[in-house]
Amino acid sequence: MGTASVAEQEFSVLLNEQAAEGIWRAKIATPVAASIASGQFMNLRVPGDGSHILRIPLSFKHADAKANTIELLYAVVGEGTKRLSQMRVGGVSTLVGPCGRGWWLPKTEGRALLVAGGVGLPPIFAAAQQLADAGIGFDVVVGNHTAERHLVKEIDELRSMTAGEVCDCERRVVVCTDDGTLGLNGFTTDGMKELIETRAYAQVYTCGPNVMMAGVAKMAMEHGVACQVSLERMMGCGFGACSCCNVALAKGGYALCCQDGPVFDAQEVAW
Amino acid sequence: MGTASVAEQEFSVLLNEQAAEGIWRAKIATPVAASIASGQFMNLRVPGDGSHILRIPLSFKHADAKANTIELLYAVVGEGTKRLSQMRVGGVSTLVGPCGRGWWLPKTEGRALLVAGGVGLPPIFAAAQQLADAGIGFDVVVGNHTAERHLVKEIDELRSMTAGEVCDCERRVVVCTDDGTLGLNGFTTDGMKELIETRAYAQVYTCGPNVMMAGVAKMAMEHGVACQVSLERMMGCGFGACSCCNVALAKGGYALCCQDGPVFDAQEVAW
Amino acid sequence: MVSSLSMTVDLGGIKMRNPLNTASGTFGNGVQFEGFYDVGATLGAITCKGVAAEPWDGNPAPRLAELPSAIMNSVGLQNPGVHGFVGRYGAYLAGLREKGCQVICQIAGHSIDEYVRATELFEELAPFASGFEVNISCPNIAAGGAAMGATPRAAAQVMAAVRPHTSRPVVVKMAPHDVAEIGRALESEGADALSLINTIPGMAIDINTRKSRLARATAGVSGPAIHAIAVRMVWECAQAVSIPLCGIGGVASGADAAEMILAGATAVSIGTANLYDPTCAPRILAELEEWAEDQGVTDINELIGAFEC
C-alpha cells in the first residue's frame, strides 16, 4: 500500500501573500518536504473554524528537501482557502502527506510538453523541475482567463529553469489568455496545437480545469503522444480511507483520486 | 415590552488585555453605550468559529454615553470568551442590546451595601457608579478565591469613586479571599456579616456565584434589608425570544433572566 | 427588478406576501424583534409560541446547551394559556395583520381534549389569527407533544379532533420521522398544510456528573447542523402529500431557504437563526428574491419543488 507511508506532520507558515488576482503564494516549513514527490499533494488543516471539518488538499510548486520547505500556489475559491490566505507568518498547523501518486518520467526517449490551465500551474511547475533534473527537454503552455490571473514569476522561472537539462533544442513557453489580454488569444489547446504539430513529444503532462484536460488528452492521443493528467476532486481524507474522491475509469468502475492519483494516464480515465 | 428597544449594534475593540488571573479587561466603541443602563447586559457575537453559533452575554463595568465606549471585564472560561480574548484592537463585530432590566436605586433612604464575588464585580461596579451619581453612600465587599484573581485597579477605583456622592460616613471596601492570600480570610458573606451587623443599610446589591448570592440574599433578608441580585444564565437570544434562560420564582413558575432580569429582587427568586 | 417578481404564496389558505415565516419558539411573539426590523412590514407570516388552554410553567433549568453548529433546548412550551396570550399579545398581533403579515397561532396540548379546548378558546378569543399550527411534535413535554405525533394513527386522531372546531387554515407541526406516512394521514384528516421539521431529539451528557447537561434527559437539536436532514424530510413529505409544506430546519441564509423551496416547501420558517442573528430575516428575504430573479422566474411558486432529481 503506497498510502501506508502517509503521515501527519506539523507545518509553519514562512510566507503567505497574494501572487495574482485570486491566487496566493505561500511557503511552509514541514518535514514532509523531504519525502514528497513531484505531483503528489498534501491535505492541510487550516485552524479557526470548527464548522468546516475537512482539510484542504493542495498540490505544490516546489519542495526543498534540504531546507524542509515547500512552495505553494493556491486559488482563494472557497471558505477554506480564504482562511488559509489569512494565516499569518509563523502560524502553525498540521498536514497529512505525502498523498497519492505523482508524475512519472516519460517511458520513451524524447521531449515533454507541459500544459497548465489556471491554478493547474503548481503541479506542472513541479513536473518541469522533475524533467529538468532528469535532463529531459520540455516546452510549456500556460493558459488563463485573463492577464491578471497569470503568475509572471513562475512563467519567468519556467523559461529560465535549467538544472541539469541537456538543451536539445530551444525551450518554448507559450502563454495564452481566453480574452487575449496576454500572449496568444485562445485556450491552452490552441497553444498546444501549434507545438504538438511542429515538434515531437514523448509525453504530455497537464493540469487544469477538467474540460481543458479532456481536450489536451484528446489532442495528445490523436497525435499518439502519451498523456499524464493531474485530477482534482473534493476529498474526505486524502489517503484512501473513505472512497469519496472517485474517478470514473475508461474500463468501467472507479479509481480513487487521493490514492490511485491525482496523476493518471489519460487513457485510463473516462472523459 | 421593555425588550422591544433591543437592537443590533456594531462594536469595535479599543482595548483587550489580561487584567488578572483568567480575567480580561476590554474597552469597546459602540452606540449602545448611549442607551445601556447600569446592570443591563449585551450579547456579543465573537467572529471566527462557525461551529459555535450562540452569542456571548456580558455585563459591563462602565458605559460612557458621550464617548460611546463601554468598559468590560470578563473571565475566560469557555471557548467563546477565549475567542473574545483573542480579538485584536480594531476588530469589529456586532452586539445585541441593551438587554434586560438593570439595577434600581434603593426605594428607601439610606446606605447601600454592594457584595461582589469573582467576576460578579463588573455589574457591581456599575451599581456603585449609579449610586455615586445619585449621591447615595455605599460600602463594598469584594471576594475571590485567591489574590491573583483580584482586580486591583477596580478595587482602588471603588475606594476613590466620589462623583456626586454625599459622604454621610466613611466608605468601607472589604476585600476577602477564600485562601487568605489577600484581605480578610473568608467568603464575601463573612465580610458582609461584620458590615451589616455594624451599619444600617437600605439596600444590598450582589452579583457572583449562585451559591454566594443565595447566602448574601439570606443574610440581607435576616437583617430586613432589601436585596437585588444579578443572575447569570446561559442564553439563546438575550431578548426574550426563546425562553431558555428561565429563573425559578419563589411564588412558583419561571421568569426569564434575559428579559425580566438579570437583576431580580432576591425575594422573588426560589433559591 | 424585484417589482417584476411575485413572491406571494398560499400556505393552505394562509396568503403570505412572501414565503418567510418564523419557527414557533424562536421568535417570541414577534414584538421582541421590533427593535431589529419592522416585523409586520417584512415577514410573510409569524408563527407564535405554542399556547395551551391553561398556562404551562415549562421545564426546569437548564433548558439550553450548545452543540457543534447547533443548540439543544428543552423549554417545554412555557406559555400563559390562551387567555393570557391574547391579553398580552392580541393587540400587537392584530397590528401585524393590518400591516399585511399573517399571524399563525400555535396550539399545544397534553391530550386530545386539551388540543380541542385550546382550539375552541383561540376561535373565541383570537380574531387576529390567520390560521393555526397544531404542535404534535414537541419533544420536550412528558405527555402529549411528540407522543401525539409519533404514529400516523395518533397524529390523525389529533387532526380529526381539532378539525371540526375551526374553519381557519390548520397547519400541523410534524416530528422528524416517518414524514411521508404521517403526512398522508394528516392530509386525509383535513390538514390544510404541514410544517416540518420540529427539533430532533438529542442528548448531551456531562461526563463528570454522569447527568444530562439539561434538566431533562433528552432535548431538541436545532440549527445549521440539522439543515440537510430537514431538507431531505421536506422532500420526502412533498412526494407523499399534495397539501403545501412549510420547511423548517437550520435556515440561516437565502440559499438555505431556496433549498427548502426547491425540495417542495411553499413557505420557509426561520428558526434558531432568529436567536443568534436576530436581523437575519430581511437579509434572507433579499437573498431569496435575488436567487429567484437569477433563476429567471417571475413567480416564486415556479420554484416550489423544482429540485431536479
Add this chain to the structure above:
Amino acid sequence: MVSSLSMTVDLGGIKMRNPLNTASGTFGNGVQFEGFYDVGATLGAITCKGVAAEPWDGNPAPRLAELPSAIMNSVGLQNPGVHGFVGRYGAYLAGLREKGCQVICQIAGHSIDEYVRATELFEELAPFASGFEVNISCPNIAAGGAAMGATPRAAAQVMAAVRPHTSRPVVVKMAPHDVAEIGRALESEGADALSLINTIPGMAIDINTRKSRLARATAGVSGPAIHAIAVRMVWECAQAVSIPLCGIGGVASGADAAEMILAGATAVSIGTANLYDPTCAPRILAELEEWAEDQGVTDINELIGAFEC
C-alpha cells in the same frame, strides 16, 4: 495509574482490549492508518469496509459534500467482493489479530440471498474475522441497504437468514430510526450486538442548477453535527435490548466516547473524525482512560449505561 484500570470489554463475544472500534467506511481497511499510528497495538477492534459477495462499483461522483460541522457522503459501498477483499487485505488483517486487535468484517448485500452468500464466503475465506457486522442501513444503495433495515420485520428477516451461516459473533449496523423496536427484533433473531447509528440521510441542493450537490438525491450525514442525536438513539436502544451496543456518531474526543458509554454503549466507533483527524484514535483512547480513572472505577464496564436520569 492506567495499569490499575481494566479497559477490556465484550461486544457480544468479540473480546476487545479497549472499547475503541472504527466505523465502517471511515477507516479503509486499517492499513491506510499505519503511517499515523500502530493500528494493531492501539485499537480494540476495527470494522472493515462493507463487502458483498461480488464486487460493487459504488456510486458516481461526486460522492461528498461538506456541511456545518459535518460531511455528507454517497459512496455506496464500493468494494472488491469477498474474494478480492480477502486477497488484498487478508494477510494484513490476520496480522492485526495477532497484535490483539479484533477484526470485524462488514457484510453488505442487495437482498437476503446476497447477505447469505457473502456470509458463506466470509466463513470460508476469512479465518481472520473475529466477527461480522451486517450492514442493513446503508442509505446510499438503491436495493438492500437501508431498505433491509427499515422495519423491524425486514431487519429480523435478514438476521434470521444470516444467523445459521456463522457461529462467529454477529453485530448489526442499524439505521437512525426506531432503534428500540428494530433492536428488539434483531435481538430476538439472535444478533449478538448492535452498532448504531449509521449516517442520517440528508440533502444538499445546488440552488443554481436545482440539482443535488452529490450524484444522488440523498446521502448520509455524519460528523460532530449528529453526535447528540446518536447518543440519544444509543440510550433509547440500550433501554430496549440486553445485548451490547457499539455507539457510533460524531465521536471526536474522549468526552464524546464517554457520553456513548454512559448512554449504554459497550464499544465506541470513531467514524468521520478518522478522515479529518487521522491520528485521533490514540488521543481519544488516552482521554477515555483518564476519564474512567477520574470517575474512580477500576473497570470501564462499570461506566456502561451509568447515565443518571
